[in-house]
Amino acid sequence: MYAQMVKSEATQEDPERLAAFQARIDAGEKIEPKDWMPAGYRKTLIRQIGQHAHSEIVGQLPEGNWITRAPTLERKAILLAKVQDEAGHGLYLYCAAETLGVTRDEMTEMLLDGRMKYSSIFNYPTLTWADMGAVGWLVDGAAIMNQVPLQRTSFGPYSRAMIRVCKEESFHQRQGYDIMMKMCAGTPEQKAMAQNALNRFWYPSLMMFGPSDKDSVHSAQSMAWKIKMNTNDELRQKFVDQTVPQAEYLGLTVPDETLKWNDEKGGYDFAEPDWDEFFEVIQGNGPCNTERLAARNKAWDDGKWVRDGLLAHAEKKAARRVAAE
Amino acid sequence: MSSPNAAYPDTPETRTRPKRHEWPLWEVFIRGQHGMSHRHVGSLHAPDEEMAIKNARDVYTRRNEGVSIWVVEARHIAASSPSEKGPLYEPSESKVYRHPTFFDIPDEVGAM
Numbered sequence: 457m458y459a460q461m462v463k464s465e466a467t468q469e470d471p472e473r474l475a476a477f478q479a480r481i482d483a484g485e486k487i488e489p490k491d492w493m494p495a496g497y498r499k500t501l502i503r504q505i506g507q508h509a510h511s512e513i514v515g516q517l518p519e520g521n522w523i524t525r526a527p528t529l530e531r532k533a534i535l536l537a538k539v540q541d542e543a544g545h546g547l548y549l550y551c552a553a554e555t556l557g558v559t560r561d562e563m564t565e566m567l568l569d570g571r572m573k574y575s576s577i578f579n580y581p582t583l584t585w586a587d588m589g590a591v592g593w594l595v596d597g598a599a600i601m602n603q604v605p606l607q608r609t610s611f612g613p614y615s616r617a618m619i620r621v622c623k624e625e626s627f628h629q630r631q632g633y634d635i636m637m638k639m640c641a642g643t644p645e646q647k648a649m650a651q652n653a654l655n656r657f658w659y660p661s662l663m664m665f666g667p668s669d670k671d672s673v674h675s676a677q678s679m680a681w682k683i684k685m686n687t688n689d690e691l692r693q694k695f696v697d698q699t700v701p702q703a704e705y706l707g708l709t710v711p712d713e714t715l716k717w718n719d720e721k722g723g724y725d726f727a728e729p730d731w732d733e734f735f736e737v738i739q740g741n742g743p744c745n746t747e748r749l750a751a752r753n754k755a756w757d758d759g760k761w762v763r764d765g766l767l768a769h770a771e772k773k774a775a776r777r778v779a780a781e
Numbered sequence: 782m783s784s785p786n787a788a789y790p791d792t793p794e795t796r797t798r799p800k801r802h803e804w805p806l807w808e809v810f811i812r813g814q815h816g817m818s819h820r821h822v823g824s825l826h827a828p829d830e831e832m833a834i835k836n837a838r839d840v841y842t843r844r845n846e847g848v849s850i851w852v853v854e855a856r857h858i859a860a861s862s863p864s865e866k867g868p869l870y871e872p873s874e875s876k877v878y879r880h881p882t883f884f885d886i887p888d889e890v891g892a893m
């Protein structure tokens with residue numbers, strides 16, 4: 457997902473305190489920043505929320521790529537608003553992570569030097585305008601699958617950030633699907649572009665949920681803490697079941713010859729994505745990893761004089777105010 | 782951010798870490814509609830209060846969620862501590878007579 461393969465930290469604390477903490481979570485209580493929490497819960501959440509925040513921020517790049525080339529002024533304004541929302545999502549999430557005792561700039565530095573990750577999906581290029589449709593429809597669609605249950609997560613600030621994010625996401629998915637509908641109702645060339653975008657984004661979207669976590673110890677701990685609400689396979693299945701009819705409505709073909717409705721399980725059987733490719737992308741060897749990190753580093757470096765200048769100005773103003781009092 | 786009465790947690794990491802030179806953190810409060818109180822919505826970073834309000838407008842009111850914004854630097858917020866929850870709130874638990882239902886008023890008296 458936006459937070460993939462988040463390793464959960466083992467925790468060595470007083471068993472009684474741990475049991476009381478778990479009891480609060482089991483009772484559906486929210487954990488707030490100043491409440492006692494296991495060190496592992498804190499560390500895992502910083503990693504997960506930080507990774508989620510970084511994904512929102514890096515996720516602006518593939519779509520930002522098309523703002524200046526949107527086919528109409530209206531499409532341009534819509535895409536701009538969508539990308540601005542993603543910046544907002546990043547900020548809601550950084551703000552939630554900061555309540556755990558880490559600062560936004562620290563997390564940014566960890567993203568820029570590779571100590572923290574962002575979702576694999578944003579390392580794929582956006583080659584045509586139809587990709588703006590596919591990204592909104594599939595990528596935001598997959599994100600919604602994961603974010604909706606996270607509204608009920610145990611950590612208060614994370615849950616509240618997710619509630620804000622979810623309110624804004626359905627606009628994102630709809631604007632993407634709307635682009636796809638338009639392309640599919642257009643010329644044969646336009647429809648072919650839409651099909652091509654689906655072909656390229658289908659498997660990377662399935663990868664967003666992460667590899668099967670049937671045997672993962674980390675998932676079990678995170679699920680007990682309610683910072684992961686469903687298994688990766690559950691969410692992936694839900695996503696496929698929801699998306700296939702939407703593709704059919706568009707008259708597009710999901711690029712999976714094995715795709716078949718399974719009456720018994722009440723869902724589709726489908727092919728797994730290429731997990732070797734996924735691990736390559738996670739390790740930094742996807743098509744756009746270098747470009748994405750370079751863009752973030754450049755923005756951070758280029759913005760340094762602005763951050764420093766505004767801070768110096770604010771401090772000078774504050775000092776003058778104190779002197780005048 | 783490390784005083785025990787601050788709104789943010791005091792952890793071994795935050796205590797030992799050297800102070801960083803960053804834009805301060807501001808807590809944002811928004812009045813959603815006329816007649817309502819301001820409500821805490823989150824935080825953001827900005828160099829000063831003017832920029833904090835502008836940033837809050839962009840981050841927290843992109844869909845007309847507010848008619849008024851307050852910002853306050855996070856370090857100025859004093860907070861109660863969760864461990865004092867008992868002593869802080871217990872005194873009010875025994876004062877049932879503060880609620881109108883404590884008193885039986887005969888029906889004949891009418892609305893009261």
Ligand SMILES: [Fe+2]
Nearest residue numbers: 512541542545
């Ligand atoms: Fe988002």
Ligand SMILES: [Fe+2]
Nearest residue numbers: 515542596599
């Ligand atoms: Fe997104």
Ligand SMILES: [Fe+2]
Nearest residue numbers: 542596625628
């Ligand atoms: Fe989105």
